[in-house]
Amino acid sequence: MGVQGLFTFVEKHPRIYRDVRFRMSRLVIDGANLIHLLYFDSGLDQNHGGEYAAFEELIERFITALRDCGISPFVVLDGGSDYTDKKLETMMQRAVDRIKKAHRAAVEDSKKNVLPQLAKLMFRQTLARLEVPMAQCYAEADQEIAALANEWQCPVLSNDSDFYIFDLPGFLPISHFQWEAVEQSGSQSYIPCKKYNTSSFCIFFNLERQLLPTFAALAGNDYVKLQKMERPIDWTQFCPAGDGIPSHLEGLLCWLRDFHQPEKALEAALGLMRELSKKKKAEVLQGLYLGMQEYKLPSSALKRFFVHGAAPPFPTFEGVKGLVPDWTRLPLTQARLTSDILDVLLLQRNNLSLPVDHGDMPSINLTSTAAAPGDRVAGQLTLESLDQAESSQRLQVLLDALGVTEASLSRLPPQLRLPVAVTCYWLQRAQPCPDQSLLKVLLLGLSNGDALRQRAALQMQNERCKQKLSVSVGHAFNQWQACLKDGVYLNQLLGRPLEEPQIARLYEGTLVHDLVHRIRTGKLKQLLKYDRSRVKQYKSMLAIIHQFHSQKASTPASDNQETVTPPRRRRLPLGDLTANLQQLFLLCDDDEEAEMEVSSGVRAQEELHLGDLVSVKTRYRAKERNNRSKNPELARKEECRGDPVRW
Template sequence: MNRFTVLRCGFVKRLGPRMGVQGLATLLDSHPRIYRDTKFRKMRLVIDGCNLLYLMYFKSGLDQNHGGEYAAFEDLIERFVKALRDCGIMPYVVLDGGSDHTDKKLETVTLRAESRIKKAHQAAVDGSNEHILPQLAKIVFRQTLARLEVPVAQCFAEADQQIAALANEWQCPVLSNDSDFYIFNLSSGLLPISHFKWEEVESGSQSYIPCKTYHANSFCIALEIEPQLLPTFAALAGNDYVKLKRMESPIDWAQFDPSEKPSHLKGLLCWLKGFNEPQEALEAAMRLMRGVSMERKAEVLQSLSLGKDEYQVPPSSLTKFFIHGMPPLFPAVEKVPGLVPDWMRLPLTQARLTGDVLDVLQLQRMSLSLPVAHRDMPSSNLTSRPLRQVMYGLLLGGGKPIQVEERDRDGLQLKLIPVEPAFRGVAQRLVLSSLDKVELSERLQVLLEALQVTESSLRNLPPQLRLPVAVTCFWLQRAEPPPDERLLKALLLGLSIGDSLRHRAALQDGNQPKLNLNVAHAFNQWQACLKDSIHLNQLLGFPLPEPQVARLYAGTLVHNIVHRMRTGGRLRALLKSDHSSVKQYHAMLSVVHQFHTQRAPSPPETLKKVVAPRHLRQPLEDLTPILQQLFLQDEEEEKEVSSIVRAQEDLCFDELLLVKTRYRTKERNNRCNKPELSRKEECRGLDII
C-alpha cells in the first residue's frame, strides 16, 4: 500500500480538523462507478490546506509521540510540491483562519477536543499512534510552502466555502478528503486525496498524477436523488452544524433501508427519493420526530436550514488576492463592528499572522494545543501562559476588564480557564489599531520583556537562533519541574545540527526507547513556549527573524540523545560535526547558562570552590557566573562544571579549536595503543557536550 494512501472505513473524517458527513466516504466507496479515473496535469488545483496537512502527517509514518519529526515532514511537503510541478500542476493552498463568530460549531469543536485529550493520554501510556498532530506542524507546513513559493491564503474563518468558490471561478478541481466537498456543486469536481497518487507520477513529456475525480451529479445519478437535495441530505444525515443523533427523539433513518444490512445513510437516501424540494423534505422530517414540542421542532428546522445553506457557494473573495495580492475585506461582525484593525487583513490572508488572533478579538477565546501527554502531568500550556497574556493585552487594549477564555486540559477534562491579559512595560503604551506603525525597537522590547531576556545577551547569536535561544531561557525559568542539564544540552544539540535526518538515522540502532513521560513533558513545554513566542513575534511584525522550525526540533532525535546521556550510550556518530556547529552549540550553551545564573540565588559551596584554569581567570569576566549555574546538584556536579569550562574555552578562544584539532590528530595516531581512551571518548561524545 502507498504510504500516503488513506484508509477510508470511517477513518478519513477523524483525521482533520473537520469531519463533515460521517460515513459518506465509505458509502461512496461501495459505488466505485461514481468516480472517474483521471490523468491530472497542467491545471490549477485548489487545495484544502488544513485537510492536506493532517492527512500528510498522519499517513506518512512519522513519529507523533515524541513531539514531531519536522525535518522529515518538511521533506515530505517538498516532494509533494515537486510532484505537482513536474506535472505542470499549479497549486493554490487555502487554510482555515479563526472560528465562526456565531459559535455554530462550538459543540462539535468541544467534543473533538475532549476526544483528543483522551487519545493524547492513551498515546502517552502505550505508545500507540492516536493521530495527535505535533504542536508546531502547522507552522512547518506554512513555512515550507512559503519557502517553496506556493501561493497560500488563510481565510478569516473556516475555508470550505471559499475553497469551493475559488475552484468554481477558476474552473478547476478541489483536492481534499473532507466529505463536505462531496456535497458542494463543484464545476470541475473533487479530487479525493485518498485517490490522489502523487508518489506514483507517470514521468515523460506528458507527466501526470493518476487519480480519481468525483462529481456531485454522478452521486445523484447513482443513488437516485435530486441534485438540489444534496445539501438537505447532508444536514439530515448530521454534519458539523446539525446533530440530530443527539436529539431527545432522533430519527432512525435505517428503517427506510430495505437491504439486508440497513444503514443510516442509505435509509436517508431511500427516504429522500420521494421529494423534489429541500423545504418539503425538511418539513416532512419534522413530522417524523415524535414526542418533540412544536417550539423545539421550529428550532431544529432552523438549524437544518442553516446547515443546508453552508453548501451554497458564494462569490470568491480570494481571486484578487491570488492574482493581485489584494486581501479580502473583513466580514461584518454584528457584535462589534470594526473590531479587527484594517492593517491585519494582509498578514492574516498571507498566513503570516495566526488566525488565533481573530478568536481572541471576536470571541475572547483561545483553543490551545493538546500534545501527547499523561493525564497526571499538568498542561504544558501553563508554562507559556505569560507569553499569551502579553498577546491578549496587545489585542484587547489596556485597562479593559476583559478576560480570555482558554480551552485547555486539566487531567482528562477540557477546562475553560479565564485568563487576564497582561498590561506592563512597553506593551501597555501600544494600541492595536496602530501597532504596525510602532518603531521596530519598541516592538522588539515588548517581545524581549515578555521572554525576560535582554537584546545584548542575544547579540552574538545568528539571527535565526535568537528567538529559539530566548525561548529556551524563558523555558528554563518557567518550566515545571525545572529541566535538568541533559535536557538542555539535548535541546541545544538539536538546534545546532542542521542535518537532523542524517543524525536521527545515526542514532537509530534498533527499537526506539519507550517514551519517557517526564522528558516528553519538558519538551512539550518548550514547544508551547516556542509556538506562543512565534505568534507574539508575528503580531509585533517580526522584530526578531522567524526561525525555520523544521531545523530546530526532531522529536526522536532529542529524546534519543537524552536517553543516551543518561545510560552512557555512544554519541560519537551524532557528534562528528563541523567546527561551526560545535561553536554554535557552545555559544548557545554559554548564553543560556549566563542567563540562568543571573537569575539564580547564591551558588552551592561545591561550585564556589571551583577554580578556573590560570590562563582563563583574568580575560573571562563572565566565567564565574557560568560556574555558578544550578542545573545539577548531585554526584555529577563536578563533571558538569568541567563541561561548562570546556564550552567557555571554545566560545571565547577560537584558536583553541585549532589546538584541539591538532591534538586530536595526534590522539588518533595513538588510539590503537589506548583502547580505553577511545571508549571513554565515545561515551562522552568527543568532549563536545
Template sequence: MGVQGLSTVLDTHRQIYREVRFMRSRLLIDGYNLLYLLYFRSGLDENHGGDYAAFEDVIERFITALRDCRITPYVVFDGAFDYKDKKLETATERAEDRIRKAHQAAVGGMKQHILPLLAKLVFKQTLVRLEVPVAQCYSEADQEIAALAREWQCPVLSNDSDFYIFELPAGLLPISYFRWEEVERSGSQRYIPCLSYSTSSFCIFFNIQPKLLPTFAALAGNDYVKLQRKGLSISWAQFDPTGRETPSRIEGLLCWLKAFEQPQEAVEAVLGMMGELSRKKKVEVQQSLWLGMQEYQLPPSSLKRFFIHGVAPKFPVIEEVKKIYILPSKSYILNVLLRHQSRSLSLAVGHSDLPCACLTSRPLRQVMYGLLLSGGKSILVVEPERDGLQIKLTRVQPTFNGVLWQLALDSLDKVKAEPSERLQVILEALGVTEESLKHLPPQLRLPVAVTCYWLQKAQPPPDQTLLKALLLGVSNGDTLRQREGNEHKALVTISKKIVGKYNLDMVLAHSFSQWQICLKDSIHLNQLLGCPLPEPQIAGLYEGTLLHKLVPIMRTGGRLKSYLKNDRSSVKLYQTMQSILHQFYIQETSTPTETQKKVTAPQQQRQALDDLTTNLNQLFLEDEDEENVTEVKSAVRAQEDLHLNHLLSVRTRYRSKERNNRCNKPELTRKEERRGWDLLCGPEVQLSVRNQQEPSNCTSLIKTIKVMKKKKNFYGSSFRTRYF
C-alpha cells in the same frame, strides 16, 4: 468533519468515482486536511515530539510532484474558529476526544493521530519557502474554496466529505485516492493517477435531485446539525432497500429522498415523522435544518482577487472591531478580536495527571492579548486548557504594561511603532536582553531566548541533561535536512527503531512539549509584532525523536559521536548557546548570603570537576595517540574562538612536536578541523575551573588526566594544566 458516514458509503460504491489523469491545471487544496493526511500517512513520529525534518521532505516531494505535472497548487486554510458558535458543541467534543487519545498514546505507546505541536508551523513555513500561494480565511474555508473552484473551473483536493455536497464543476479529488507518489508519463506529459468525484454521478447513482443534496447533508448530520442530541433522530436505516444484515443509515436516507423534488417538501415530511412536537420545537428543528442547508450555498469568491492581485477581502465584522490593521493570517488573532476567546488548545501526547503544558506559555499569550485588545482593563480572554481528561475554560487578564503602553494593535503598522520598541516587547516577554543574544546567528536568537524563558517557567524545571540534549539538537539540527536520498531515509528509519526501544518518558515528553509550546507562542507574538527577531525554520531546528534518543544516551554515559555533526562550527554554536543560558541562569538566581556561599562553593567546585571528568571520559576514542592529542587541542581552540573571558586551557608541552606533525602529517591537520565536538562541558564548568585560586583545588582533574594517560591508545603525550 463533514457529513457523517458519507465517505464510507462512497468507498463501498467505487463506481461513482471515475479514473482521471490529472495534469496541467490549477488545484485548490484544503490546507489543514492535506496537513493531517500528509503527516499521518507518511508513518512519521507522533509520540516523541515530531519528525519535522522528515515531514518537510514529504511536503517538498508533494509540491515537486504537482509541479512536475504542471499542476499549480493554491492552499487555503481555515481561519477563526466558528465565531458564530455554529460548531461549538462539535469542536468541544473533538477536543475532548483528542485529550483522551493523547493520554492513551502516552500510556500505551500506540499512535492515536495526535499532530505534533509544531507540525502546522513546519507545513506553512515550507509552503512559503517553496513559493506556494497560501491564503487563510477569516472563518471556515470550505465555502471559500468551493466558490473559487466554481469560478476557476478547477478541482478541489480534500478528504472533507462536505465537498461531496458542493456543486463543483471540475469535481473533487479525494486525497485518499490522489496517488501523488506514483507520477506516471504519457508521451511527453506527466500526470498523477487519481479518482474524481462529481455530484452529478452521485445523484444519478442514487436517483435523487441535485438540489436535495444540502437537505441530505443536514438530515444525515453534519457539523452544524445534530438532531439526535435533541432526541429527534429518525432511524433512516429502516428505508435501506438492500436487505443487508446491517442496513446502512446513509443509503436508507438517500432511498427515502427519492420521493421528493424540493427541499421544503422533504423538511415538512421530516417534521411530520417526528410525532407530536410543540410549535416552538418545530420552529427550532426547522431553523436548525435550514442553517445546515445554507452552508452549501456558495457566495461569490473573495479569494480570487487575493491570489491574483494580492488584495485581501474585507474583514467580515469590521463594525464590531474598532481598530484593525493588516494582521498576520492567524486564527488565534481573529478569535481574540472577534470573540475575546482563544479557541486553540495546544495538545501534545502526555499523561493526563501532568499539568497542561500550555500553562507554561500563558504569560506570552497575555502579552499578545494586551496588544490585540489595546489594553482594555475590563476585558478578559477565555482560554481552554486541559484539566485531567476534560476541558476547562479559564479567564485570562491581558498584560499591558511597560513599553506595551506605547503600542497597540492600531499602531503596529505605523511609523511610530519603532523596530526597537517591537523588539523590546518580545525580549521583555521572554525575559532576555538584546545584548545577551548578539553573539548568536540571527535565526537562533528567538529559540535561545525561548529556552531562557522555558528554564524559568517550566514545571517541573528541566535538568541539565535535558538542556544539553536540546542545545545539541539545535546545534546539529540541520543534519537530517542536509542528508539526501537513501542516506536520509536510512537515518530516519534508524531513528524510529532506536526510539521504539524506549518507553515514553512522561516527564521528558512533558518538558519538551512545554518548550515547543513556548516556541510556538513566541513565534506568534513575534509575527504580531512584525518579526523584530528573525523567524526560525522549525524543520532544521528541532527533532523530537533525536532528543528522545539523546537524553537516555547521555544519562547512561553512552557515546554521542554517531548522532552529531563533527565540525567546529557546531561546537562553537553549542558553547555559545550554553554560555548565554548559563549567564541567564546566574542573573535569574537570587544572590546567596555569604554563609550560603561558603557552604555551597566547595560542592559546586566538586560537581563542576565531576562534570568535566565525565566529559573527558566521553573523549575516549580508539585512534592513534597523536590524533587524540590533536582532538583535545581542537576542542580548546573551538572554545577560544568564542572570545569568552572564562576558558579552560589545555595544551601540550611539546609545541615543536605539534608543528612538525602539521608539516609531516597534513592529514592530522585536516582531521583537526573535524574534532572537538565531543567536548560537552559547559560554561559553568569552565567558570568553576577559572575561579580556582590554587592548582591544588583541581587535584581530581589532574588525577583523572593521569589515569586516562595510562589507558592504552589514549593520550601519549604529557599534559600540564594552566590556570588563569
C-alpha cells in the same frame, strides 16, 4: 466539518468515482486536511514531538510531483473559529476526544493520530519557502475553497466529506490521489487519481441534485444534532429489504427519492418527528435551513487575493465590526499572522495545544502563559496602530516578554536568537525544572542541525530499535515547543522584530529523546565529526543561558514595577557525568587532539552549575593559563585547533 460517515459510505460504492489522469490544471487544496493526511499517512513519529525535517521533505516531494505534472497548487487554510459559536459544542467534544487520544498515545506509546504542535507552522513555512500560493481564511475554509474552485472551474483536493455535497467542477479525494506514483503518457506526466462529481452521485442514488444540501442537513450538521434527539428518526427503516447491513445514510437517500424540492422534504421530515412541540419543530427547521445554507457558493473572496494580492474585507456581522484592526487583514490572509488572534479578539478565548502527554500532568500551556510584557514599552503601544510602532519598540516588547536582553542575543546568528530566548524562558518557567541533559540535547540540535539528524537517523536505523517514550522527557519538550510556538506567534504579531526560525531545523523528536536516553545511560555514541563553527555556536548559546540564569538569580525585582514572580531557581541536577562527557564530544580525526578535548571536557564539568558560572570560569581560566605556561606544545595545538566544546 463534514457529514459524519459520508466518506466511508461513498467508498463502499466505487462506481461513483471516475479514474482520471490529472495534469495541466489549477488545483485548490484544503490545507488543513492535507497537513493531517500527509503526516499521518507517512508513518512519521507522532509521540516524541514531531519529525519536522522528514515532514518538510515530504511536503517538498508533494509540491514537486504537482509541478512536474503541470499542476498549479493553491492552498487554502482554515482561520479562526466561527464567530457565531454555532459549532462550539462540536469543537468542545472534539477537543475532549483529542485529550483522551493524546493520553492513550502517551500511556501506550502508540499512534493515535495526534498532530505534533509545530506541524502547522512548519507546513506554512515550507509552502512560503517553495513559493506556493497560499491563503488563510478568516474562519472555516470549506466554503471559500469550494467558491474559488467553482469560479476557476478546477477541482478541489481534500478528504473532507463536505466536498461531496458542494456542486463543484470536480472533487479529488486525497486518499485516491497517487502523487507518489507519477506516470508518463508520451512526454506528459500525470497523477493517477479518482474524481468525484455530484452528478455521478445523484445519478447513482436517483436523487435530485438540489436535494444534496437537504441530505447533508438531515444526515446531521453543526446546527441540529438529529441523531442526539430523544427520539431520532430511524432512517434505516427506508432501506431496501435484503440489502445487507442497513445504513442510515442509504435509508435517508432512499426516502429522499420521492421529493423534488428541499422545502417539501423538510416539511415531511418534521412530520416524522411527531413527539416534538411546535416551538421545537420551528427551531429544528431553522437549524436545517442554516445547515443547507453552508453549501451555497458565494462569489470567491480569495480570487482577488490570489490574482492581485488584495486581502478580502472582514465580515461585518453584528458584534464583530471594529474588533479586528484593519492592518491585520493582509498578514492574516497571507498566513504570516496566526489566526489565533481572531479567536482572542472575537471570542476572548484560544484553542490550546494538545500534544501527546500524560493526562495527569499539568497542561503544557501553563508554561507559556506565565509571561507578560513589561509595562515600560508595551503600555505605550496599541493593537490598532501596532504596525506603525518603531521596530525597536516592538523588539523590546518581545524581549521583555521572554525576559532577555538584545545585547545577550547579539553574538548569535539571527535564526537562533528567538529559539535561544525561548529556551531561556522555558528553563525559568518549566515545571518540573528541566535537568541538564534536556538542555544539552536541545542546544546540540539547534547548533548542529541537518548533519546531526542525518547521522543519528542512519545510526538509529542500523540499530533498528526505539526507546519507549519517557513521559517526563516528553512533557518537558512539549513545554518547550509550546513556548516556542507562542514565542513565534508573538513575534509575528509584532512584525517579526526577530528572524522567524525554520522549525524543521530546530527539533527532531525521536532524535532528542534518543540522545537524552543515551546521555543518561552512558551509551551516547559519536554522531558528528569535529566542527569548529558548530562548537562555537553551541558555546555561545550555552554562555547566554548561563548569563541569563546568573542575572535572574542576582537581580531583585524593582519595587516600583509590577513583575511576574518567577518560580524559585533551582540548580539543575547533574549526576555523575564524568563518564558520559567522554562520549559527548564531537571528536576530530586526530586521536591526540581527541584525548586532549576529552580531558578538557571532564575538567570543565563544573561549568554546568549555572549559578556558579562566573566564579567557575575564573577558576578554570586561571588553571588553563597555568597549564599552558607549563606546556607550550599544548598551548600551540589548542590555538591551532580552537577551543574545545565543553558540555
